[in-house]
Amino acid sequence: MDRLPMRASTDYRKVLVVAILGLFFCTVAATVTLAQEAPASREGVAFDLPKQEQPVVYRKHNPAAAFSLRNNLAWDATGSFNLGFELPLGRHAAIGGNFGFKSWDRFFFWEGFSYVADTDPSRQTKWRHLSIVPEFRYYLRDASRGHFFGADLLWIHYNVGGVKLPLGLYPAMADQRLQGDLLGAGLFYGYAFPLGAHWRIETEIGVAGGRYSDRAYECVSCGLDLGPRSGWTLVPKVGVNVVYVFVKKTEK
Numbered sequence: 001m002d003r004l005p006m007r008a009s010t011d012y013r014k015v016l017v018v019a020i021l022g023l024f025f026c027t028v029a030a031t032v033t034l035a036q037e038a039p040a041s042r043e044g045v046a047f048d049l050p051k052q053e054q055p056v057v058y059r060k061h062n063p064a065a066a067f068s069l070r071n072n073l074a075w076d077a078t079g080s081f082n083l084g085f086e087l088p089l090g091r092h093a094a095i096g097g098n099f100g101f102k103s104w105d106r107f108f109f110w111e112g113f114s115y116v117a118d119t120d121p122s123r124q125t126k127w128r129h130l131s132i133v134p135e136f137r138y139y140l141r142d143a144s145r146g147h148f149f150g151a152d153l154l155w156i157h158y159n160v161g162g163v164k165l166p167l168g169l170y171p172a173m174a175d176q177r178l179q180g181d182l183l184g185a186g187l188f189y190g191y192a193f194p195l196g197a198h199w200r201i202e203t204e205i206g207v208a209g210g211r212y213s214d215r216a217y218e219c220v221s222c223g224l225d226l227g228p229r230s231g232w233t234l235v236p237k238v239g240v241n242v243v244y245v246f247v248k249k250t251e252k
Helices: 008-037 055-061 115-119
Strands: 068-072 081-088 093-102 126-139 146-161 177-194 199-217 225-245
Touching: 126 177, 146 199, 146 225, 177 225
Parallel strands: none
Antiparallel strands: 068 081, 068 225, 081 093, 093 126, 126 146, 146 177, 177 199, 199 225
16 A cells, blocks of 8 residues: 555546646636737727837747746655746746655655664654646736736655655544645735746745545554545645746847
8 A cells, every 4th residue: 555546437527627627727828818908909900009018029028928937946855746838928027836745755854764674663653645737927027027916736656655744734644644635716916036047036925715525544554444534625725936937039
């Protein structure tokens, strides 16, 4: 029971549902944003905008408004591989998403890194997960810098147990092993600090609400099934992102 099984008949359907919802979510956001930022027209003929308002000029003045990849240092602190991306849609809006994966049991900074700590029965923990989080952002100033607000969808397949979180959060995780899925949606706020043409730092905080469906097991290492669980819960979102921007050269 130590592995993280992926039940194909169930989990692939959930991944497909999240992918379809994420695609719909991003398509609606892109359509609304592009419609709002399109130039005014009369009888199907668009008016010419002044040169300083043309999108190409905007990109010259804000080269960070380009496709980017990011890594969340907060996720790294739990030993979770993660990668995110962002694609600006215009001056204020962007779509993107985050992918997280952790297939090993431990590697928490607060538990140490030694082999003894990993094999000590009194300190057994388990934390494995796979997560997909599509998102939409709206920047108050310009895309990719300054204050932004966002909304996201959330799917997590998890296998956790023996993990004691601060403030007594999710107490069932401390004494049992839980394996199942969480589907939800959330809101967040953040700030982007440009460091140059290719780099920036982002901080973000938010919360998501969703419904979990899992099975509980008596302890971290044993397989005694305590039965199914389901219900509603809140999930905090914390991010300290290091971002690399793929800047396109534009003609002057």
